[in-house]
Amino acid sequence: MFRRLHDAGGQSVTIDFEGDALQVGAQETVAAALMAAGAGHSRTTPVSGAPRLPFCMMGVCFDCLVEIDGVPNKQACMETVREGMKIRRQDGKRRLDP
Amino acid sequence: MHSADVIVVGGGSFGAAVAYGLVRQGVDTVILDGSDDSLRAARGNFGLVWVQSKGMGLQRYADWSRESSHLWTDFADDLQDSAGIHVNYQNGGGLNLLLSEEERENCRRSIDIMRQQAGPDGYDAEIIERDEVQKMVPGLRVGDEVAGASFGPHDGHANPLRLLRALHCGFEHRGGRYFAQNEVVSITHDGSAFVAQTANDRFVAPKIVIACGHGITKLAPMVGLNAPIRPQRGQVLVTERIETTVEMALGSIRQTDEGGFMFGNSEEEVGFNDGTTLPIAGNIAARAVKAFPQLSGVRLVRNWGCIRVLTPDKCAIYDESETMPGAYVATSHSGVTLAAVNAHHVANWVATGDTPPDFDHFSARRFDVPAAA
Numbered sequence: 512m513f514r515r516l517h518d519a520g521g522q523s524v525t526i527d528f529e530g531d532a533l534q535v536g537a538q539e540t541v542a543a544a545l546m547a548a549g550a551g552h553s554r555t556t557p558v559s560g561a562p563r564l565p566f567c568m569m570g571v572c573f574d575c576l577v578e579i580d581g582v583p584n585k586q587a588c589m590e591t592v593r594e595g596m597k598i599r600r601q602d603g604k605r606r607l608d609p
Numbered sequence: 610m611h612s613a614d615v616i617v618v619g620g621g622s623f624g625a626a627v628a629y630g631l632v633r634q635g636v637d638t639v640i641l642d643g644s645d646d647s648l649r650a651a652r653g654n655f656g657l658v659w660v661q662s663k664g665m666g667l668q669r670y671a672d673w674s675r676e677s678s679h680l681w682t683d684f685a686d687d688l689q690d691s692a693g694i695h696v697n698y699q700n701g702g703g704l705n706l707l708l709s710e711e712e713r714e715n716c717r718r719s720i721d722i723m724r725q726q727a728g729p730d731g732y733d734a735e736i737i738e739r740d741e742v743q744k745m746v747p748g749l750r751v752g753d754e755v756a757g758a759s760f761g762p763h764d765g766h767a768n769p770l771r772l773l774r775a776l777h778c779g780f781e782h783r784g785g786r787y788f789a790q791n792e793v794v795s796i797t798h799d800g801s802a803f804v805a806q807t808a809n810d811r812f813v814a815p816k817i818v819i820a821c822g823h824g825i826t827k828l829a830p831m832v833g834l835n836a837p838i839r840p841q842r843g844q845v846l847v848t849e850r851i852e853t854t855v856e857m858a859l860g861s862i863r864q865t866d867e868g869g870f871m872f873g874n875s876e877e878e879v880g881f882n883d884g885t886t887l888p889i890a891g892n893i894a895a896r897a898v899k900a901f902p903q904l905s906g907v908r909l910v911r912n913w914g915c916i917r918v919l920t921p922d923k924c925a926i927y928d929e930s931e932t933m934p935g936a937y938v939a940t941s942h943s944g945v946t947l948a949a950v951n952a953h954h955v956a957n958w959v960a961t962g963d964t965p966p967d968f969d970h971f972s973a974r975r976f977d978v979p980a981a982a
Protein backbone atom coordinates (compact mmCIF):
# COMPACT_ATOMS: atom_id res chain seq x y z
CA MET A 512 0.00 0.00 0.00
CA PHE A 513 2.89 2.37 0.79
CA ARG A 514 5.79 2.68 -1.63
CA ARG A 515 9.17 4.36 -1.04
CA LEU A 516 9.64 7.41 -3.31
CA HIS A 517 13.23 6.38 -3.86
CA ASP A 518 15.17 3.40 -2.65
CA ALA A 519 17.70 4.56 -0.10
CA GLY A 520 19.79 1.56 -1.13
CA GLY A 521 22.53 0.94 1.37
CA GLN A 522 22.13 -0.91 4.60
CA SER A 523 19.16 -2.62 6.12
CA VAL A 524 18.45 -3.88 9.64
CA THR A 525 16.12 -6.51 11.03
CA ILE A 526 13.45 -5.51 13.53
CA ASP A 527 10.80 -7.58 15.25
CA PHE A 528 7.17 -6.48 15.03
CA GLU A 529 4.73 -8.60 17.01
CA GLY A 530 6.99 -11.62 16.54
CA ASP A 531 7.55 -11.14 12.78
CA ALA A 532 11.06 -10.33 11.54
CA LEU A 533 11.04 -7.34 9.15
CA GLN A 534 13.94 -6.21 6.93
CA VAL A 535 13.89 -2.42 6.84
CA GLY A 536 16.13 0.48 5.78
CA ALA A 537 18.66 1.36 8.45
CA GLN A 538 17.88 5.10 8.30
CA GLU A 539 14.09 4.81 8.57
CA THR A 540 11.86 5.78 11.44
CA VAL A 541 9.89 2.97 13.09
CA ALA A 542 6.70 4.52 11.68
CA ALA A 543 7.97 4.59 8.08
CA ALA A 544 9.39 1.08 8.38
CA LEU A 545 6.10 -0.40 9.69
CA MET A 546 4.02 1.29 7.02
CA ALA A 547 6.38 0.29 4.21
CA ALA A 548 6.24 -3.29 5.47
CA GLY A 549 2.42 -3.22 5.42
CA ALA A 550 2.38 -4.24 9.06
CA GLY A 551 -1.21 -3.10 9.63
CA HIS A 552 -2.39 -0.90 12.47
CA SER A 553 0.23 0.13 14.99
CA ARG A 554 -2.02 0.95 17.95
CA THR A 555 -5.59 0.88 19.24
CA THR A 556 -6.96 4.01 20.93
CA PRO A 557 -7.41 4.09 24.73
CA VAL A 558 -11.01 5.36 24.65
CA SER A 559 -12.85 3.64 21.76
CA GLY A 560 -10.33 0.92 20.85
CA ALA A 561 -10.19 2.07 17.20
CA PRO A 562 -7.18 0.83 15.17
CA ARG A 563 -4.75 3.55 14.06
CA LEU A 564 -1.72 4.08 11.83
CA PRO A 565 0.87 6.85 12.05
CA PHE A 566 -0.63 10.09 10.67
CA CYS A 567 1.42 13.27 10.85
CA MET A 568 4.89 11.65 10.77
CA MET A 569 6.31 14.66 12.59
CA GLY A 570 5.67 14.14 16.29
CA VAL A 571 2.46 16.07 16.92
CA CYS A 572 -0.55 13.75 16.56
CA PHE A 573 0.48 10.81 18.80
CA ASP A 574 -1.36 8.40 16.51
CA CYS A 575 1.80 6.35 15.97
CA LEU A 576 2.26 5.09 19.55
CA VAL A 577 3.93 1.68 19.87
CA GLU A 578 5.80 -0.28 22.51
CA ILE A 579 9.54 -0.32 21.79
CA ASP A 580 11.80 -2.72 23.67
CA GLY A 581 9.29 -2.96 26.49
CA VAL A 582 8.68 0.80 26.84
CA PRO A 583 5.04 1.67 26.10
CA ASN A 584 3.61 4.74 24.30
CA LYS A 585 6.70 5.64 22.24
CA GLN A 586 6.13 7.79 19.16
CA ALA A 587 7.16 5.57 16.24
CA CYS A 588 7.72 8.56 13.93
CA MET A 589 10.31 10.05 16.31
CA GLU A 590 12.43 6.91 16.67
CA THR A 591 14.97 5.47 14.19
CA VAL A 592 15.05 1.68 13.80
CA ARG A 593 17.94 -0.34 15.30
CA GLU A 594 19.07 -3.88 14.63
CA GLY A 595 17.12 -6.25 16.86
CA MET A 596 14.56 -3.66 18.02
CA LYS A 597 11.43 -5.31 19.44
CA ILE A 598 8.22 -3.47 18.62
CA ARG A 599 4.68 -4.25 19.67
CA ARG A 600 1.35 -2.59 19.02
CA GLN A 601 0.29 -0.12 21.70
CA ASP A 602 -2.95 -1.73 22.69
CA GLY A 603 -5.02 0.98 24.42
CA LYS A 604 -3.82 2.39 27.72
CA ARG A 605 -0.49 1.72 29.34
CA ARG A 606 -0.38 -1.00 31.97
CA LEU A 607 1.65 -0.46 35.12
CA ASP A 608 4.25 -2.87 36.43
CA PRO A 609 2.94 -4.79 39.44
CA MET B 610 -25.16 48.87 21.42
CA HIS B 611 -26.78 45.87 23.12
CA SER B 612 -29.12 45.77 26.10
CA ALA B 613 -30.03 43.00 28.53
CA ASP B 614 -31.38 42.45 32.06
CA VAL B 615 -27.96 41.50 33.40
CA ILE B 616 -24.40 41.90 32.09
CA VAL B 617 -21.96 39.31 33.42
CA VAL B 618 -18.36 40.41 32.99
CA GLY B 619 -16.13 37.34 32.58
CA GLY B 620 -16.87 33.94 31.05
CA GLY B 621 -14.59 31.80 33.25
CA SER B 622 -15.61 29.47 36.08
CA PHE B 623 -17.41 32.15 38.06
CA GLY B 624 -18.98 34.27 35.32
CA ALA B 625 -20.16 31.32 33.24
CA ALA B 626 -21.73 29.57 36.26
CA VAL B 627 -23.61 32.67 37.44
CA ALA B 628 -24.71 33.51 33.88
CA TYR B 629 -25.88 29.93 33.30
CA GLY B 630 -27.94 30.12 36.49
CA LEU B 631 -29.44 33.45 35.37
CA VAL B 632 -30.66 32.20 31.97
CA ARG B 633 -32.07 29.11 33.71
CA GLN B 634 -34.26 31.53 35.67
CA GLY B 635 -35.31 33.20 32.42
CA VAL B 636 -33.19 36.32 32.92
CA ASP B 637 -31.98 37.95 29.68
CA THR B 638 -28.20 37.82 30.16
CA VAL B 639 -25.06 38.69 28.20
CA ILE B 640 -21.55 37.47 29.02
CA LEU B 641 -18.68 39.75 28.05
CA ASP B 642 -15.45 37.78 28.00
CA GLY B 643 -11.75 38.39 27.35
CA SER B 644 -9.45 36.84 24.76
CA ASP B 645 -7.13 33.88 24.36
CA ASP B 646 -4.31 35.82 26.01
CA SER B 647 -6.31 36.68 29.17
CA LEU B 648 -5.47 34.94 32.43
CA ARG B 649 -8.03 32.15 32.60
CA ALA B 650 -7.93 29.89 35.64
CA ALA B 651 -10.99 28.06 34.30
CA ARG B 652 -8.79 26.50 31.63
CA GLY B 653 -5.80 25.46 33.73
CA ASN B 654 -7.20 24.16 37.00
CA PHE B 655 -7.15 20.75 38.61
CA GLY B 656 -10.86 19.82 38.61
CA LEU B 657 -11.41 19.06 42.29
CA VAL B 658 -14.76 19.61 43.98
CA TRP B 659 -13.04 19.99 47.32
CA VAL B 660 -14.45 20.71 50.76
CA GLN B 661 -12.20 19.29 53.51
CA SER B 662 -9.60 22.08 53.58
CA LYS B 663 -11.94 24.99 52.89
CA GLY B 664 -12.93 27.77 55.24
CA MET B 665 -10.26 27.92 57.93
CA GLY B 666 -11.13 31.19 59.69
CA LEU B 667 -14.46 31.68 57.92
CA GLN B 668 -17.02 29.02 58.79
CA ARG B 669 -19.56 30.45 56.33
CA TYR B 670 -17.13 29.53 53.55
CA ALA B 671 -16.69 25.97 54.84
CA ASP B 672 -20.50 25.61 54.88
CA TRP B 673 -20.78 27.20 51.43
CA SER B 674 -18.26 24.75 49.94
CA ARG B 675 -20.04 21.78 51.50
CA GLU B 676 -23.40 23.04 50.27
CA SER B 677 -21.99 23.31 46.77
CA SER B 678 -20.76 19.73 46.85
CA HIS B 679 -24.26 18.63 47.91
CA LEU B 680 -25.76 20.47 44.93
CA TRP B 681 -23.14 19.15 42.49
CA THR B 682 -24.85 15.83 41.61
CA ASP B 683 -28.05 17.55 40.46
CA PHE B 684 -26.02 20.33 38.88
CA ALA B 685 -24.05 17.82 36.77
CA ASP B 686 -27.30 16.12 35.68
CA ASP B 687 -28.78 19.49 34.82
CA LEU B 688 -25.75 20.36 32.66
CA GLN B 689 -26.12 17.04 30.88
CA ASP B 690 -29.76 17.95 30.07
CA SER B 691 -29.06 21.55 29.05
CA ALA B 692 -25.86 21.04 27.13
CA GLY B 693 -25.64 17.32 26.38
CA ILE B 694 -22.20 17.29 28.02
CA HIS B 695 -21.19 14.78 30.65
CA VAL B 696 -18.79 16.51 33.06
CA ASN B 697 -17.89 13.23 34.75
CA TYR B 698 -18.54 14.29 38.32
CA GLN B 699 -17.34 11.68 40.85
CA ASN B 700 -18.48 12.16 44.42
CA GLY B 701 -17.01 9.23 46.29
CA GLY B 702 -15.12 11.37 48.79
CA GLY B 703 -11.53 12.57 48.70
CA LEU B 704 -8.21 11.67 50.31
CA ASN B 705 -5.45 14.10 51.10
CA LEU B 706 -2.39 11.83 51.31
CA LEU B 707 0.06 12.56 54.13
CA LEU B 708 3.63 11.75 53.12
CA SER B 709 5.42 12.16 56.47
CA GLU B 710 4.72 12.20 60.20
CA GLU B 711 5.15 15.97 60.09
CA GLU B 712 2.45 16.36 57.45
CA ARG B 713 0.22 14.10 59.50
CA GLU B 714 0.74 16.19 62.62
CA ASN B 715 0.00 19.44 60.76
CA CYS B 716 -3.11 17.91 59.30
CA ARG B 717 -4.28 16.70 62.72
CA ARG B 718 -3.89 20.25 64.05
CA SER B 719 -5.89 21.76 61.18
CA ILE B 720 -8.65 19.22 61.70
CA ASP B 721 -8.81 20.16 65.41
CA ILE B 722 -9.12 23.83 64.54
CA MET B 723 -11.77 23.19 61.88
CA ARG B 724 -13.74 21.04 64.36
CA GLN B 725 -13.69 23.73 67.00
CA GLN B 726 -14.62 26.37 64.49
CA ALA B 727 -17.54 24.32 63.12
CA GLY B 728 -18.98 23.73 66.60
CA PRO B 729 -22.28 21.83 66.67
CA ASP B 730 -22.56 21.83 62.86
CA GLY B 731 -19.68 19.39 62.83
CA TYR B 732 -16.67 18.95 60.60
CA ASP B 733 -16.51 15.67 58.74
CA ALA B 734 -12.91 15.06 57.65
CA GLU B 735 -10.81 12.61 59.67
CA ILE B 736 -7.39 11.01 59.52
CA ILE B 737 -7.31 7.40 58.40
CA GLU B 738 -4.48 4.86 58.44
CA ARG B 739 -2.41 3.64 55.53
CA ASP B 740 -4.18 0.26 55.27
CA GLU B 741 -7.54 2.01 55.01
CA VAL B 742 -6.10 4.22 52.28
CA GLN B 743 -5.05 1.09 50.43
CA LYS B 744 -8.61 -0.26 50.64
CA MET B 745 -10.00 2.95 49.18
CA VAL B 746 -7.49 2.94 46.31
CA PRO B 747 -7.45 -0.73 45.32
CA GLY B 748 -5.96 -0.10 41.86
CA LEU B 749 -2.54 1.15 43.01
CA ARG B 750 -0.04 0.00 45.63
CA VAL B 751 0.26 2.69 48.32
CA GLY B 752 3.86 3.69 49.06
CA ASP B 753 5.58 2.70 52.33
CA GLU B 754 6.15 6.35 53.22
CA VAL B 755 2.46 7.22 53.22
CA ALA B 756 1.61 8.12 56.83
CA GLY B 757 -2.16 7.97 56.39
CA ALA B 758 -4.53 10.46 54.80
CA SER B 759 -7.33 12.78 55.70
CA PHE B 760 -10.61 11.55 54.27
CA GLY B 761 -13.34 14.04 53.38
CA PRO B 762 -16.72 12.47 52.56
CA HIS B 763 -17.97 15.51 50.58
CA ASP B 764 -14.99 15.73 48.22
CA GLY B 765 -14.98 14.71 44.59
CA HIS B 766 -13.83 15.77 41.15
CA ALA B 767 -15.01 16.59 37.64
CA ASN B 768 -13.58 17.34 34.22
CA PRO B 769 -13.04 21.12 34.44
CA LEU B 770 -12.78 21.78 30.70
CA ARG B 771 -16.01 19.96 30.00
CA LEU B 772 -17.59 21.88 32.89
CA LEU B 773 -16.64 25.18 31.26
CA ARG B 774 -17.89 24.02 27.88
CA ALA B 775 -21.14 22.71 29.36
CA LEU B 776 -21.78 26.04 31.12
CA HIS B 777 -21.20 27.95 27.88
CA CYS B 778 -23.29 25.59 25.72
CA GLY B 779 -26.08 25.47 28.30
CA PHE B 780 -26.03 29.28 28.55
CA GLU B 781 -26.33 29.79 24.79
CA HIS B 782 -28.84 26.96 24.41
CA ARG B 783 -31.15 28.76 26.86
CA GLY B 784 -30.88 32.04 24.99
CA GLY B 785 -27.88 33.68 26.64
CA ARG B 786 -25.69 35.86 24.43
CA TYR B 787 -21.91 35.42 24.68
CA PHE B 788 -19.39 37.99 23.41
CA ALA B 789 -15.76 36.86 23.31
CA GLN B 790 -12.98 39.41 22.82
CA ASN B 791 -15.08 42.02 24.54
CA GLU B 792 -12.91 42.95 27.47
CA VAL B 793 -14.72 45.59 29.52
CA VAL B 794 -12.62 48.72 29.89
CA SER B 795 -15.04 50.90 31.83
CA ILE B 796 -18.32 50.71 33.72
CA THR B 797 -20.47 53.78 34.31
CA HIS B 798 -24.10 54.45 35.29
CA ASP B 799 -26.09 56.77 33.03
CA GLY B 800 -28.85 57.39 35.56
CA SER B 801 -31.07 54.54 34.39
CA ALA B 802 -28.68 51.65 33.75
CA PHE B 803 -25.09 50.44 33.85
CA VAL B 804 -23.04 50.94 30.70
CA ALA B 805 -20.15 48.54 30.05
CA GLN B 806 -17.75 49.81 27.43
CA THR B 807 -15.55 47.42 25.44
CA ALA B 808 -13.06 48.31 22.69
CA ASN B 809 -15.72 48.36 19.95
CA ASP B 810 -19.09 48.11 21.64
CA ARG B 811 -21.38 49.25 24.47
CA PHE B 812 -23.64 47.08 26.60
CA VAL B 813 -26.43 48.41 28.80
CA ALA B 814 -28.30 46.69 31.65
CA PRO B 815 -29.85 47.57 35.03
CA LYS B 816 -27.61 44.99 36.72
CA ILE B 817 -23.98 44.04 36.24
CA VAL B 818 -22.00 41.18 37.79
CA ILE B 819 -18.23 41.60 37.81
CA ALA B 820 -16.86 38.05 37.83
CA CYS B 821 -13.78 38.23 35.63
CA GLY B 822 -10.99 36.80 37.79
CA HIS B 823 -7.94 39.02 37.78
CA GLY B 824 -9.79 41.57 35.62
CA ILE B 825 -11.83 42.47 38.74
CA THR B 826 -9.26 44.67 40.45
CA LYS B 827 -9.52 47.28 37.70
CA LEU B 828 -13.32 47.21 37.30
CA ALA B 829 -14.66 46.85 40.87
CA PRO B 830 -13.64 50.37 42.01
CA MET B 831 -15.62 51.84 39.08
CA VAL B 832 -18.83 50.76 40.83
CA GLY B 833 -17.71 51.47 44.41
CA LEU B 834 -16.59 47.92 45.22
CA ASN B 835 -13.33 46.52 46.49
CA ALA B 836 -11.89 43.10 45.61
CA PRO B 837 -8.34 42.69 46.91
CA ILE B 838 -7.19 39.63 44.99
CA ARG B 839 -3.67 38.48 44.23
CA PRO B 840 -2.02 35.98 41.87
CA GLN B 841 -0.45 32.67 42.87
CA ARG B 842 0.88 30.12 40.41
CA GLY B 843 0.11 26.41 40.44
CA GLN B 844 1.83 23.92 38.14
CA VAL B 845 0.08 20.81 36.92
CA LEU B 846 1.46 17.66 35.26
CA VAL B 847 -0.44 15.13 33.15
CA THR B 848 0.65 11.57 32.36
CA GLU B 849 0.01 9.22 29.49
CA ARG B 850 -3.23 7.22 29.79
CA ILE B 851 -3.04 4.36 32.23
CA GLU B 852 -5.25 1.31 32.46
CA THR B 853 -5.54 1.21 36.25
CA THR B 854 -8.64 2.96 37.57
CA VAL B 855 -8.59 5.27 40.59
CA GLU B 856 -12.02 6.79 41.09
CA MET B 857 -11.34 8.73 44.24
CA ALA B 858 -9.86 12.23 44.12
CA LEU B 859 -6.57 12.34 46.04
CA GLY B 860 -5.98 16.05 46.64
CA SER B 861 -2.91 16.55 44.52
CA ILE B 862 -3.41 13.41 42.40
CA ARG B 863 -6.44 12.54 40.34
CA GLN B 864 -7.14 10.32 37.37
CA THR B 865 -9.23 11.71 34.53
CA ASP B 866 -12.03 9.64 33.02
CA GLU B 867 -9.84 9.11 29.94
CA GLY B 868 -7.09 7.46 31.99
CA GLY B 869 -4.39 10.12 32.36
CA PHE B 870 -3.25 11.09 35.84
CA MET B 871 -2.99 14.74 36.86
CA PHE B 872 -0.45 15.77 39.49
CA GLY B 873 -0.38 19.18 41.19
CA ASN B 874 -0.46 21.71 42.80
CA SER B 875 2.41 24.00 43.63
CA GLU B 876 1.80 27.30 45.43
CA GLU B 877 4.29 29.77 43.96
CA GLU B 878 4.52 33.51 44.56
CA VAL B 879 5.75 34.60 41.12
CA GLY B 880 3.26 37.33 40.22
CA PHE B 881 1.53 36.82 36.89
CA ASN B 882 4.25 34.58 35.40
CA ASP B 883 2.36 31.45 34.27
CA GLY B 884 5.40 29.51 33.05
CA THR B 885 6.74 26.14 34.22
CA THR B 886 9.98 25.19 35.97
CA LEU B 887 11.75 21.84 36.12
CA PRO B 888 12.52 21.86 39.90
CA ILE B 889 8.87 22.42 40.85
CA ALA B 890 7.57 19.95 38.26
CA GLY B 891 10.16 17.47 39.54
CA ASN B 892 8.95 17.90 43.13
CA ILE B 893 5.35 17.35 42.13
CA ALA B 894 6.27 14.17 40.24
CA ALA B 895 8.45 12.91 43.11
CA ARG B 896 5.53 13.27 45.55
CA ALA B 897 3.27 11.30 43.24
CA VAL B 898 5.85 8.49 43.01
CA LYS B 899 6.30 8.51 46.80
CA ALA B 900 2.54 8.07 47.19
CA PHE B 901 2.30 5.39 44.49
CA PRO B 902 5.67 3.86 43.54
CA GLN B 903 4.15 2.11 40.50
CA LEU B 904 3.86 5.54 38.85
CA SER B 905 7.64 5.68 38.60
CA GLY B 906 8.62 5.57 34.92
CA VAL B 907 5.22 6.71 33.71
CA ARG B 908 5.53 9.21 30.87
CA LEU B 909 4.48 12.83 31.37
CA VAL B 910 2.74 14.38 28.39
CA ARG B 911 1.94 17.92 29.62
CA ASN B 912 3.09 20.45 32.20
CA TRP B 913 1.58 23.90 32.59
CA GLY B 914 1.42 26.79 35.01
CA CYS B 915 -1.79 28.66 35.77
CA ILE B 916 -2.51 31.66 37.99
CA ARG B 917 -4.89 31.33 40.94
CA VAL B 918 -7.29 34.08 41.92
CA LEU B 919 -6.74 34.44 45.68
CA THR B 920 -8.42 36.68 48.23
CA PRO B 921 -6.42 37.51 51.41
CA ASP B 922 -8.12 34.69 53.39
CA LYS B 923 -8.56 32.35 50.36
CA CYS B 924 -12.34 32.50 50.86
CA ALA B 925 -14.90 33.93 48.46
CA ILE B 926 -15.95 37.56 48.03
CA TYR B 927 -19.59 38.27 47.13
CA ASP B 928 -20.69 41.88 47.42
CA GLU B 929 -23.31 44.26 46.10
CA SER B 930 -22.27 47.88 45.80
CA GLU B 931 -23.72 50.21 48.45
CA THR B 932 -23.16 53.33 46.37
CA MET B 933 -24.30 51.79 43.07
CA PRO B 934 -26.86 49.04 43.86
CA GLY B 935 -27.30 46.52 41.07
CA ALA B 936 -23.52 46.14 40.68
CA TYR B 937 -22.12 42.91 42.11
CA VAL B 938 -18.72 41.34 42.45
CA ALA B 939 -18.11 37.57 42.76
CA THR B 940 -14.71 35.96 43.00
CA SER B 941 -12.81 33.18 44.69
CA HIS B 942 -10.34 30.41 44.37
CA SER B 943 -12.18 27.07 43.94
CA GLY B 944 -14.44 28.07 41.08
CA VAL B 945 -15.03 24.43 40.13
CA THR B 946 -16.13 23.50 43.65
CA LEU B 947 -18.37 26.57 43.84
CA ALA B 948 -19.88 26.28 40.34
CA ALA B 949 -23.03 24.65 41.74
CA VAL B 950 -23.74 27.31 44.41
CA ASN B 951 -22.84 30.04 41.92
CA ALA B 952 -25.35 28.71 39.39
CA HIS B 953 -28.04 28.28 42.07
CA HIS B 954 -27.80 30.73 44.95
CA VAL B 955 -25.65 33.49 43.49
CA ALA B 956 -27.69 33.63 40.28
CA ASN B 957 -30.86 33.75 42.38
CA TRP B 958 -29.41 36.54 44.55
CA VAL B 959 -28.70 38.64 41.45
CA ALA B 960 -32.01 37.79 39.76
CA THR B 961 -34.36 38.31 42.72
CA GLY B 962 -32.44 40.22 45.38
CA ASP B 963 -33.01 37.34 47.84
CA THR B 964 -29.83 37.33 49.88
CA PRO B 965 -28.70 33.87 51.05
CA PRO B 966 -28.39 33.55 54.86
CA ASP B 967 -25.34 35.23 56.47
CA PHE B 968 -24.18 36.40 53.08
CA ASP B 969 -22.61 39.53 54.57
CA HIS B 970 -19.84 37.21 55.83
CA PHE B 971 -18.60 37.16 52.24
CA SER B 972 -18.32 40.93 51.90
CA ALA B 973 -14.84 42.32 51.23
CA ARG B 974 -15.54 44.67 54.16
CA ARG B 975 -14.12 41.86 56.32
CA PHE B 976 -10.67 42.96 55.15
CA ASP B 977 -11.13 46.59 56.32
CA VAL B 978 -9.39 46.04 59.63
CA PRO B 979 -9.58 49.21 61.71
CA ALA B 980 -6.16 50.66 62.47
CA ALA B 981 -4.91 50.07 66.02
CA ALA B 982 -5.35 53.07 68.32
Ligand SMILES: Cc1cc2nc3c(=O)[nH]c(=O)nc-3n(C[C@H](O)[C@H](O)[C@H](O)COP(=O)(O)OP(=O)(O)OC[C@H]3O[C@@H](n4cnc5c(N)ncnc54)[C@H](O)[C@@H]3O)c2cc1C
Nearest residue numbers: 621623643647650651655657793822824843943944945946
Ligand atom coordinates in the same frame (compact mmCIF):
# COMPACT_ATOMS: atom_id res chain seq x y z
C1 LIG C 1 -3.40 25.55 39.12
C2 LIG C 1 -4.82 25.76 39.59
C3 LIG C 1 -5.53 24.69 40.10
C4 LIG C 1 -6.84 24.87 40.53
N1 LIG C 1 -7.53 23.78 40.98
C5 LIG C 1 -8.83 23.93 41.35
C6 LIG C 1 -9.56 22.79 41.77
O1 LIG C 1 -9.06 21.67 41.78
N2 LIG C 1 -10.85 22.97 42.18
C7 LIG C 1 -11.43 24.21 42.17
O2 LIG C 1 -12.58 24.31 42.57
N3 LIG C 1 -10.76 25.30 41.76
C8 LIG C 1 -9.47 25.18 41.34
N4 LIG C 1 -8.78 26.27 40.90
C9 LIG C 1 -9.43 27.58 40.98
C10 LIG C 1 -10.37 27.90 39.84
O3 LIG C 1 -9.78 27.59 38.60
C11 LIG C 1 -10.69 29.40 39.93
O4 LIG C 1 -11.25 29.66 41.18
C12 LIG C 1 -11.70 29.84 38.91
O5 LIG C 1 -11.31 29.51 37.60
C13 LIG C 1 -11.90 31.33 39.01
O6 LIG C 1 -12.94 31.68 38.16
P1 LIG C 1 -13.09 33.14 37.61
O7 LIG C 1 -14.24 33.10 36.68
O8 LIG C 1 -13.10 34.09 38.73
O9 LIG C 1 -11.74 33.42 36.80
P2 LIG C 1 -11.26 32.77 35.42
O10 LIG C 1 -11.73 31.38 35.32
O11 LIG C 1 -9.82 33.08 35.33
O12 LIG C 1 -12.03 33.60 34.32
C14 LIG C 1 -11.87 34.99 34.17
C15 LIG C 1 -12.47 35.35 32.82
O13 LIG C 1 -12.68 36.76 32.77
C16 LIG C 1 -12.24 37.24 31.53
N5 LIG C 1 -11.87 38.65 31.73
C17 LIG C 1 -10.81 39.17 32.41
N6 LIG C 1 -10.87 40.51 32.40
C18 LIG C 1 -11.99 40.86 31.72
C19 LIG C 1 -12.61 42.09 31.39
N7 LIG C 1 -12.06 43.27 31.77
N8 LIG C 1 -13.76 42.08 30.68
C20 LIG C 1 -14.31 40.89 30.28
N9 LIG C 1 -13.79 39.70 30.59
C21 LIG C 1 -12.64 39.68 31.29
C22 LIG C 1 -11.10 36.33 31.13
O14 LIG C 1 -10.96 36.34 29.72
C23 LIG C 1 -11.57 34.99 31.66
O15 LIG C 1 -12.31 34.25 30.70
C24 LIG C 1 -7.46 26.14 40.46
C25 LIG C 1 -6.76 27.21 39.93
C26 LIG C 1 -5.45 27.03 39.49
C27 LIG C 1 -4.72 28.20 38.92
Ligand code: FES
Nearest residue numbers: 566568572573588
Ligand atom coordinates in the same frame (compact mmCIF):
# COMPACT_ATOMS: atom_id res chain seq x y z
S1 FES D 1 2.66 10.11 13.44
FE1 FES D 1 1.99 11.88 14.45
S2 FES D 1 3.17 11.84 16.25
FE2 FES D 1 3.93 10.19 15.15
